[in-house]
Amino acid sequence: MTGQTDFALFLDFDGTLVEIAPRPDAVRVEPALVPALERLRDRLGGALAIVTGRPVAVIDDFLAPARFDVAGLHGVERRVGEAVTGGRPEDHPALRARVPRLQALAADLDGVLIEDKGASVAVHWRLANPDDAGRAETVAKDIAAELAGAYRLQLGKAVGEIVPASATKGHAIRAFLENPPYAGRRAVFLGDDRTDELAFASVNEDGGVSVRVGPGETVAPKRLADPAAVRALLYAWAEGAPMEVSGLPEA
Ligand SMILES: [Mg+2]
Incomplete structure (x- = not known):
């Protein structure tokens, strides 16, 4: 397995890693997802975070027993390692x-x-x-x-x-990139919703790559069809496939 890659991976949760459910508490996390995210985080030198509208604690529950860095509530709260900011x-x-x-x-x-x-x-x-x-x-x-x-x-x-009003996923991603292990890396952000489009714009502006999941107009240059396609890509990367985003389908 090749170790080094130069990007930091930011992943929306609902509609990106998991299929959207009729009720927000009814989403199903595929059993292979959590170990794959852990392997991927190792490959990225720790630079992997979930960026979501959900509270950090809810993401912890869904992805237990693993704990990942999370920007929750659209960036209102953020946890890197053990350090938590915002969200009270x-x-x-x-x-x-x-x-x-x-x-x-x-x-x-x-x-x-x-x-x-x-x-x-x-x-x-x-x-x-x-x-x-x-x-x-x-x-x-x-x-x-x-x-x-x-x-x-x-x-x-x-x-x-x-x-x-001050909280956005774009701000959250920029805040991650200010400190290790994210600093100096290029952001790659995957999201599925119109709420993700503002973050796509700031990621693009900063020289990163945004990936729209599913249909819909987008400012992202790349697209994946659905959460199953996202998981297939992440599983391949977790297994050691070259971590490249340039080859993903154009949006
Ligand atoms: Mg989403």
């Missing part, structure tokens, strides 16, 4: 004050789920009928507008998430 709910009183309203909304509308992450709150409407989905989106937009400046609404696939 008590730092977000204006958002916390509006959570009961969102919970009441979910109680009223069938198939609307609130995922309270402490420093951010996601409203899921994948399981709702179109009318209720529209209502849920409107309320999420209203609350984000009330918090404008400090928070923004990040729209994804049948989900709207109210997140601190």
